[in-house]
Amino acid sequence: MGLLQFKREFPFIGACPAILWQVFFLAVPVTILLSISFYNPDTGKLTLEYYQGLWKYPYLRSIANSCLLSFATVLCCLAIAIPTAYFIAFRIVRHKTLLLVLLMLPSWTNFIVRIYAWFFLLEKDGFLSVAARHLGLLDGQAHLLGNLFAVLIGMVYCYFPFMVIPIYSAFDGINKNLLEAAADLGASRFHILRSIVFPLALPGVFIGSALVFLSALGEFAVQEILGGSKHSYWGSVVADQFLTFRDFRSGAALTFDGVLCGIFVIACIYFFIRGLQFVFYLRRSRLFRRKSSIR
Amino acid sequence: MVGERSTFSRITAALFLSFTYLFAYIPIVILIAVSFNASGLSFSWGGFSLKWYQKLFSSSEMVGVLWSSLVIAVFSTLLSLALGFFVVVASKWWHPKWLFFLFYPSVVLPEIVIAVGLLSLFVMIGAPLGYNSIIAGHTLIGLGFVVPMIRSRFSELDPVLTEASLDLGASYFQTFMYVLLPLLAPTLLAAAFIVFTLSLDDFFIAFFCSGPSVETVSLYIYSQVRSLADPSINALSVVLFAFSALFAFLLVRTKVMDRVVSND
Numbered sequence: 001m002g003l004l005q006f007k008r009e010f011p012f013i014g015a016c017p018a019i020l021w022q023v024f025f026l027a028v029p030v031t032i033l034l035s036i037s038f039y040n041p042d043t044g045k046l047t048l049e050y051y052q053g054l055w056k057y058p059y060l061r062s063i064a065n066s067c068l069l070s071f072a073t074v075l076c077c078l079a080i081a082i083p084t085a086y087f088i089a090f091r092i093v094r095h096k097t098l099l100l101v102l103l104m105l106p107s108w109t110n111f112i113v114r115i116y117a118w119f120f121l122l123e124k125d126g127f128l129s130v131a132a133r134h135l136g137l138l139d140g141q142a143h144l145l146g147n148l149f150a151v152l153i154g155m156v157y158c159y160f161p162f163m164v165i166p167i168y169s170a171f172d173g174i175n176k177n178l179l180e181a182a183a184d185l186g187a188s189r190f191h192i193l194r195s196i197v198f199p200l201a202l203p204g205v206f207i208g209s210a211l212v213f214l215s216a217l218g219e220f221a222v223q224e225i226l227g228g229s230k231h232s233y234w235g236s237v238v239a240d241q242f243l244t245f246r247d248f249r250s251g252a253a254l255t256f257d258g259v260l261c262g263i264f265v266i267a268c269i270y271f272f273i274r275g276l277q278f279v280f281y282l283r284r285s286r287l288f289r290r291k292s293s294i295r
Numbered sequence: 296m297v298g299e300r301s302t303f304s305r306i307t308a309a310l311f312l313s314f315t316y317l318f319a320y321i322p323i324v325i326l327i328a329v330s331f332n333a334s335g336l337s338f339s340w341g342g343f344s345l346k347w348y349q350k351l352f353s354s355s356e357m358v359g360v361l362w363s364s365l366v367i368a369v370f371s372t373l374l375s376l377a378l379g380f381f382v383v384v385a386s387k388w389w390h391p392k393w394l395f396f397l398f399y400p401s402v403v404l405p406e407i408v409i410a411v412g413l414l415s416l417f418v419m420i421g422a423p424l425g426y427n428s429i430i431a432g433h434t435l436i437g438l439g440f441v442v443p444m445i446r447s448r449f450s451e452l453d454p455v456l457t458e459a460s461l462d463l464g465a466s467y468f469q470t471f472m473y474v475l476l477p478l479l480a481p482t483l484l485a486a487a488f489i490v491f492t493l494s495l496d497d498f499f500i501a502f503f504c505s506g507p508s509v510e511t512v513s514l515y516i517y518s519q520v521r522s523l524a525d526p527s528i529n530a531l532s533v534v535l536f537a538f539s540a541l542f543a544f545l546l547v548r549t550k551v552m553d554r555v556v557s558n559d
Contacts, residue, residue, distance in 0.1 A: 018379060019397060029416040084311065087308040110535045113535055
């Protein structure tokens with residue numbers, strides 16, 4: 001290939017490294033995982049035995065635990081993130097970016113450090129325990145750690161900034177003229193919120209929920225550090241399969257089980273949000289149809 | 296909503312935002328405070344002391360762990376920036392339909408799936424696990440962030456500039472390096488900060504893909520949390536937080552984040 005042709009084809013060549021990287025380190029591993037989960041090396045045949053071996057209560061329970069915990073995390077994050085995003089988008093005039101960066105800053109600390117900070121706060125002789133004792137709220141030691149409450153706090157703490165950004169983007173993208181027009185036409189504050197702001201924010205809500213749900217699904221460090229490994233979670237079972245038992249095939253099968261469940265839940269969330277949008281736009285389109293009959 | 300600024304809504308907004316930021320910062324503030332506490336991990340204030348930091352920096356194990364993480368972060372950042380820059384810029388002239396779909400899964404898939412897949416890959420091809428495997432994983436994740444950021448900024452650039460450069464006789468490579476690189480520099484800087492932080496903070500990829508020889512900060516703290524007594528872990532955590540804070544400060548100061556947030 002001559003120099004001239006090299007120069008002419010440079011865009012293709014320049015893009016190649018990144019493409020090769022993605023293919024080799026993302027597409028190929030996922031394909032490997034998929035293929036080894038269906039193949040038994042001893043009999044040399046395609047088989048479902050690794051999936052069948054996982055159709056047992058402990059494994060299914062671990063996936064269910066993770067799904068439930070992640071879903072609870074999503075709900076709690078929504079409760080915090082939607083008002084926060086709303087207030088920053090509509091109530092703050094200056095320093096919006098600064099506030100957002102300040103909100104993201106704790107999430108730019110080391111993941112384990114974040115969990116460790118809550119561990120430190122919640123442990124038996126930890127800050128909240130001591131403070132509660134000083135304030136006379138508790139007599140003995142507070143057992144704040146080792147339960148679901150602590151795990152949920154840890155999860156929400158790690159993931160709620162990732163919920164705020166998409167929802168804020170959605171709020172920020174709303175055309176302010178719409179709001180002004182609605183106010184001019186006599187809509188009350190609540191009505192504007194309900195029929196304009198909320199429906200237009202729904203895509204952001206979906207993106208944030210999907211992101212947080214998928215990330216939280218594979219989580220096991222929070223549960224182990226803050227929850228004392230009382231329940232088993234999908235992430236830790238996968239880790240055990242791969243690292244302790246060295247059973248890569250069952251591990252791969254379990255990975256895909258979890259991913260499929262995750263996709264299923266995300267699909268449910270997606271259709272729920274679509275349903276909400278349908279309800280909102282249906283009302284307005286009915287109005288439109290009624291008006292257009294007056295000609 | 297528009298034009299109304301009642302006291303009630305002002306107070307609600309202020310209260311709720313304060314609550315949120317308090318929730319976000321209390322654990323970190325306490326962590327920082329205790330790291331300077333002479334009496335270590337207890338809550339009785341024993342006086343201001345830097346001894347845990349001294350202990351941290353004199354412990355060769357901890358310094359080694361910090362150094363490993365930094366090395367991995369630097370290489371991952373450089374690699375993902377280089378790969379991401381070229382693929383986005385080159386896509387103006389060569390963009391098959393599937394090009395950018397390659398980059399979405401690394402953000403969408405749970406990190407554990409990527410980590411486990413990488414582990415399987417390395418075991419299958421017999422590559423030893425170590426720095427290279429972790430850097431590969433972090434670059435992958437980094438690309439997932441770098442590519443969309445550069446892409447959105449690139450699409451905003453005036454195409455006249457690139458066309459002019461090519462018309463005036465510059466080769467593609469020259470155009471990329473001397474015209475587009477300076478134009479995209481702020482976004483590249485922001486992306487660099489983000490990937491660097493992501494790499495320092497990462498746990499999952501390091502957990503699965505580090506061999507017996509490499510230990511990153513995340514793994515070290517994870518192994519130490521259970522057998523808690525050492526307050527120099529606090530100092531280590533604060534050092535990491537200082538890195539993030541420094542980057543965030545630089546990002547805001549250079550007004551780079553304004554553009555990133557408004558495009559997101």
